[in-house]
Amino acid sequence: METDKIHRWHDMGGQPAGEINREEHDFALWEKRVDALQVLTSTKGYFTVDGLRRVLEDMGEEAFETMTYYERWVQSVNQNLLEAGAYTIAELAERMEQVQSRGETYGECAGPGE
Amino acid sequence: MPHDHHDHSHETDGLSPSGHPYQPDQDHKITRWQTMEIAMRELLIEKGIITAAEITATVEQMDRRSPADGAKVVARAWVDPAFKARLLENGTEAIRELGVEPGVLKLIAVENTSAVHNVVVCTLCSCYPRNLLGLPPDWYKQRAYRSRVVKTPRKVLSEFGLELPDSVQVRVHDSTADMRYLVVPQRPDGTDGMDETALADLVSRDAMIGVAVARHL
Numbered sequence: 001m002e003t004d005k006i007h008r009w010h011d012m013g014g015q016p017a018g019e020i021n022r023e024e025h026d027f028a029l030w031e032k033r034v035d036a037l038q039v040l041t042s043t044k045g046y047f048t049v050d051g052l053r054r055v056l057e058d059m060g061e062e063a064f065e066t067m068t069y070y071e072r073w074v075q076s077v078n079q080n081l082l083e084a085g086a087y088t089i090a091e092l093a094e095r096m097e098q099v100q101s102r103g104e105t106y107g108e109c110a111g112p113g114e
Numbered sequence: 115m116p117h118d119h120h121d122h123s124h125e126t127d128g129l130s131p132s133g134h135p136y137q138p139d140q141d142h143k144i145t146r147w148q149t150m151e152i153a154m155r156e157l158l159i160e161k162g163i164i165t166a167a168e169i170t171a172t173v174e175q176m177d178r179r180s181p182a183d184g185a186k187v188v189a190r191a192w193v194d195p196a197f198k199a200r201l202l203e204n205g206t207e208a209i210r211e212l213g214v215e216p217g218v219l220k221l222i223a224v225e226n227t228s229a230v231h232n233v234v235v236c237t238l239c240s241c242y243p244r245n246l247l248g249l250p251p252d253w254y255k256q257r258a259y260r261s262r263v264v265k266t267p268r269k270v271l272s273e274f275g276l277e278l279p280d281s282v283q284v285r286v287h288d289s290t291a292d293m294r295y296l297v298v299p300q301r302p303d304g305t306d307g308m309d310e311t312a313l314a315d316l317v318s319r320d321a322m323i324g325v326a327v328a329r330h331l
Contacts, residue, residue, distance in 0.1 A: 010238055010239065011237065011238055012237055012238075012257055012260050012261045013235070013237030013238075013260065013261060013264040013265075013288060014237075014261065014264050014265045015257075015261045016261065017257045017258045017260075017261035017262050018257075018258050019258060019273075020253050020256070020258040020259050020262070020270065020273055020274075021252070021253060021256065021258065022251075022253050022274075023252065023253075024251050024252050024253070025252060027249060029173070030148045030151050030152075032173045032176055032177075033151055033155060033169060033173060034151050035172075035173075035176060035249075036168075036169045036172035036173050036176070037151070037154060037155060037158065037164070037169070039172055040164045040168055040169065040172055041158065041163065041164065044163065044164070046163075049291045050291060053238075053239055053291065056239065064257075067147075069240075069252075069255055070147070071145075071147040074147045074150050074151050074154070075147070075150075077154070078150060078154055081154065081158075086157070086158060086161065086163055087154075087157045087158070087161065091157055092150075092153055092154070092157065095153035095156060095157055096149050096150060096153040098153075099149050099152045099153050099156075100144065100149050103144075104143055104144065105142060105143065105144055106142075106144045106148045106152075108144075109144050109148075109149065109152055110152050111152075
């Protein structure tokens with residue numbers, strides 16, 4: 001997508017763009033949980049909405065075009081929590097490996113839930 | 115698709131009660147990002163930063179919020195001029211009167227009249243009055259709407275099926291991270307005898323974003 005040099009990619013007001021796709025989808029549980037993690041940890045002071053946006057914007061245009069909304073959000077929330085010292089990258093990597101070893105699907109890997 | 119395909123996807127099987135396809139969730143191979151969400155959530159719970167109950171409650175609150183909350187505010191503004199004045203003066207305080215918690219964000223209500231039509235966008239990201247309308251529709255967050263509605267609003271509105279006469283001025287409001295807009299649609303003619311509950315049923319999500327008007331009888 002062509003943009004001028006004055007605006008960063010996310011500043012897209014007035015830029016050329018195609019048709020509006022009005023299809024909608026209901027959010028999946030994992031997406032709502034990402035949203036909830038953002039709401040709860042930012043409310044508790046771990047980061048601000050500006051921090052959330054800073055990572056989303058730095059992710060760049062390709063991420064915007066190729067990843068879903070909450071795929072981008074989970075990365076931004078994670079980056080902000082790492083920076084705030086909520087957990088370390090080693091702890092995250094170890095836990096992700098463990099989660100993945102539990103099964104094939106989100107349901108299996110997420111366990112029985114709360 | 116087999117022969118039973120309909121132009122109106124709302125009639126198709128496999129859709130949610132609100133008429134949308136479910137996002138694949140539990141029965142597909144887990145993605146890296148889903149794995150990350152589970153891992154983050156578990157670590158945050160174990161470290162005592164959040165509780166599982168808080169997550170459940172937050173997701174439930176998200177599910178409870180819907181455009182009906184915003185519609186309630188609009189209907190009250192239609193029947194109560196003093197409330198409407200307070201809403202337009204200070205939206206944040208006014209919605210508290212109806213039990214809607216505005217959170218930390220400033221709410222600005224903008225009123226449609228026979229001379230002015232308002233429409234809301236967030237060109238920079240996806241700011242949306244979720245306390246009043248629930249989570250935003252996909253198109254609100256996409257490039258096409260964000261880019262074009264500020265430049266050719268009448269064209270965009272016509273794509274939503276809303277044709278405005280030239281005599282109506284269109285105002286496009288660009289949200290920021292610290293404040294949210296709510297469009298107060300015009301009350302349709304012929305609704306004089308209706309109570310608030312019936313009036314609220316005329317107010318759709320899209321009307322409060324400004325890409326539609328209130329339903330006429």
